[in-house]
Amino acid sequence: MEITTQEFKHCDLITIKGRVDSSTAPQMAQALEAANESGKYKLVVDIAALEYMSSAGFRALLAAQRNCKKYNRGEVVLVNVPDRIREALELAGFTELFKTFDDTLVAVGHF
């Protein structure tokens, strides 16, 4: 798994590549928490190049969404969700908890 954070004026763009499972999810959770710790609660998570995500990744996303939405200070949105991952998120009932976008610039512009 590879994770990069890019700061925009109104949000942070976090790009996750590779595979997220119980082994790598802590690293993903850490990147999301690091954004929160520096006062960033509007997060665009781009997973176009994410090949795989297990429920360990879903849990990290859920924890981040909770923290970001607290006090109405922001939210996590997902962009470029690959089909297989979208299907698993749907099964888990997670698609209702996250806005999703098909275009990174539109997602960044949402904030």
Add this chain to the structure above:
Amino acid sequence: MQSVQFSAKFEFLDEIREFVGAIARAGGFGDKDVYNIQLAADEAASNVIEHAYEGVSDGLLELSCGVRGNTITIILVDHGESFDPSVIPLPDLKADLSERKIGGLGIFLMRKLMDEVHYEAKPNKNNVLTMIKRKR
């Protein structure tokens, strides 16, 4: 059936997914099924590593997998603490963000992704999880 042993550590999840994925693919399962079979195996192994072998550093996972006809069978044996998946509450998928529970998701996904999931806690710490999926 092909069998392989893994040390019960998260770092081997990649290899676990590759093992079942290769067998599923060779057995004629399509990309979507292969992904879902890999996800189910990952969730099963992750649960064992996290719960059955909680606090245990030298646990073993015995993974067997094979395709016969239109059916793939995955058997995961561990020797840790047994747990009955049927007593684990299913997550409330309608709960809103603040009420959403974090546990139980792996078991829920395994049941959704596979056609059958059976669990048997045999004597002498032989816990056997069997998962079956058929081609559509």
